[in-house]
Amino acid sequence: MQQVAIEINNISKKFGETTVLDGVTLSLEKNKIHGLIGRNGSGKTMLLKCICGFVIPTTGTIKVSDQQIGKDCDVPDNVGIIIEAPGFLPNYDGYTNLKFLAAIKRKITKEQILATIDKVGLDSKSKKKVGKYSLGMRQRLGLAQALMEEPGILILDEPMNGLDNQGVADIRKLLLELKKEGKTIILASHGKEDIEILCDTVHEMDHGKVINSIIK
Amino acid sequence: MKLFNVASYVCLQNFRKWQVDYRVWIIAILLFMFTQIFTKEIIEFSKAINIEVTPWIFPFLFTQKFVKLLFFFPLILLFCDAPFIDDNQAYVIARSGRIPWSIGQIAYIIIASSIYFLFLLFLTIIINISHIQFTSSWGKVLGTLANTNASSVIGLKTFVSRNILYYFTPLQAMWFTFFLSWLVGIVLGLVIYVINSISNTRIWGVLTASFLLVLDATVTGFPSIYRFSPVSWSNLDRIDINGTTQMPSISYIYIGLAILIIGMIILGIIANRKQSIHVLPPI
Numbered sequence: 001m002q003q004v005a006i007e008i009n010n011i012s013k014k015f016g017e018t019t020v021l022d023g024v025t026l027s028l029e030k031n032k033i034h035g036l037i038g039r040n041g042s043g044k045t046m047l048l049k050c051i052c053g054f055v056i057p058t059t060g061t062i063k064v065s066d067q068q069i070g071k072d073c074d075v076p077d078n079v080g081i082i083i084e085a086p087g088f089l090p091n092y093d094g095y096t097n098l099k100f101l102a103a104i105k106r107k108i109t110k111e112q113i114l115a116t117i118d119k120v121g122l123d124s125k126s127k128k129k130v131g132k133y134s135l136g137m138r139q140r141l142g143l144a145q146a147l148m149e150e151p152g153i154l155i156l157d158e159p160m161n162g163l164d165n166q167g168v169a170d171i172r173k174l175l176l177e178l179k180k181e182g183k184t185i186i187l188a189s190h191g192k193e194d195i196e197i198l199c200d201t202v203h204e205m206d207h208g209k210v211i212n213s214i215i216k
Numbered sequence: 217m218k219l220f221n222v223a224s225y226v227c228l229q230n231f232r233k234w235q236v237d238y239r240v241w242i243i244a245i246l247l248f249m250f251t252q253i254f255t256k257e258i259i260e261f262s263k264a265i266n267i268e269v270t271p272w273i274f275p276f277l278f279t280q281k282f283v284k285l286l287f288f289f290p291l292i293l294l295f296c297d298a299p300f301i302d303d304n305q306a307y308v309i310a311r312s313g314r315i316p317w318s319i320g321q322i323a324y325i326i327i328a329s330s331i332y333f334l335f336l337l338f339l340t341i342i343i344n345i346s347h348i349q350f351t352s353s354w355g356k357v358l359g360t361l362a363n364t365n366a367s368s369v370i371g372l373k374t375f376v377s378r379n380i381l382y383y384f385t386p387l388q389a390m391w392f393t394f395f396l397s398w399l400v401g402i403v404l405g406l407v408i409y410v411i412n413s414i415s416n417t418r419i420w421g422v423l424t425a426s427f428l429l430v431l432d433a434t435v436t437g438f439p440s441i442y443r444f445s446p447v448s449w450s451n452l453d454r455i456d457i458n459g460t461t462q463m464p465s466i467s468y469i470y471i472g473l474a475i476l477i478i479g480m481i482i483l484g485i486i487a488n489r490k491q492s493i494h495v496l497p498p499i
Binding site for chain 1: 222225226229232233235236302303304305306307308309310311312313314315489490491492493495
């Protein structure tokens with residue numbers, strides 16, 4: 001049996017009287033691409049935020065790489081994330097933005113940052129300020145920031161958002177390559193085609209619950 | 217050491233936004249305007265009597281209750297979005313962890329408050345530089361305004377306190393005004409930070425800090441109540457120097473500010489550890 005990268009055990013989240021996650025239990029294996037699908041408000045993003053440690057569940061536990069969030073660590077280590085709209089400092093170029101973020105952990109070199117920018121289809125030599133980026137360019141830069149420190153796990157919320165057809169094809173190809181490299185990817189998407197092409201497991205959510213799981 | 221390094225990067229990320237943060241520019245312009253308006257009469261008086269003023273005007277910006285409100289409110293504007301979570305901060309927190317991130321944000325409040333009051337201090341000198349004579353004494357202009365009715369004759373909006381001139385040398389007054397204002401600024405910033413973190417909104421922290429500012433204006437004339445109004449502690453005219461008044465002593469003020477600051481730092485770190493992180497829309 002494959003090792004489990006992320007173990008989600010009976011997670012619920014309430015805001016006052018409103019239940020946004022209701023008893024979600026999932027085991028997400030390593031080296032696979034796991035898809036979360038569902039309409040807006042189904043709880044996909046909230047579940048991803050719980051996994052990242054940004055939202056503290058009302059009940060239940062989450063373990064990422066055997067570390068319990070909120071007990072062994074506040075935020076999981078070795079995880080790259082895109083949650084909601086990618087946010088960068090608009091008055092700096094893409095490389096400088098990533099350099100600022102990379103300086104926190106100090107795990108990677110300038111060359112690795114530049115290589116990651118090229119990998120996602122942006123021009124690493126460009127001095128264009130992020131404030132002038134298109135939505136698609138910001139999304140690619142968001143993906144670069146998730147990838148640059150070579151995390152073992154990627155948590156990607158709507159990574160194809162704002163990309164044109166070629167961009168979507170490029171990112172799909174990249175995600176399949178990352179899976180071959182041994183990465184575990186959790187992908188939330190509206191796009192059924194993304195899920196069908198990429199995912200090894202698909203979990204459908206509605207009203208905060210997982211209502212259907214398909215293992216391919 | 218690693219904790220310090222990570223926290224310092226978190227802190228620095230906030231300052232990197234200043235260039236494009238419209239609030240910073242509005243605050244700079246407001247402080248410039250207010251400083252010009254509220255030092256104008258002193259300069260006009262200086263010109264009228266043909267004697268240059270000394271550069272020690274800064275302590276007297278906070279001696280009149282409504283003028284002080286105007287100089288402190290922009291600080292609330294600067295910190296109103298505490299704990300400063302935006303789309304970019306999500307990537308920062310994911311790398312730093314919650315505790316170093318909290319420490320970094322608190323460090324930002326501490327450093328930003330010092331920059332705010334240093335900027336104000338230098339503005340009082342730079343704006344009036346062509347009428348200033350650099351000397352270590354209070355000088356005739358401030359001396360006359362403090363010890364005669366000249367300030368009411370010229371309609372001075374601030375108040376040149378005789379007590380401040382009597383009990384402090386100019387450098388002492390400048391230093392203590394800056395130091396105490398800086399600490400009070402930290403208290404206001406931390407109040408906003410802690411209450412916004414706990415309530416997951418922006419409004420309650422801002423309202424509480426604003427209440428403390430208005431409280432300072434309200435307690436004017438009631439010396440025994442100054443000890444319960446932290447914002448009042450930045451006014452040198454409200455410190456009991458020789459134990460003869462009901463106003464708080466400097467020791468009381470130092471201890472009070474230390475307790476408030478340390479207590480709120482601890483609360484802020486605990487609140488950020490236990491609360492969910494929500495990205496609110498930009499101000």
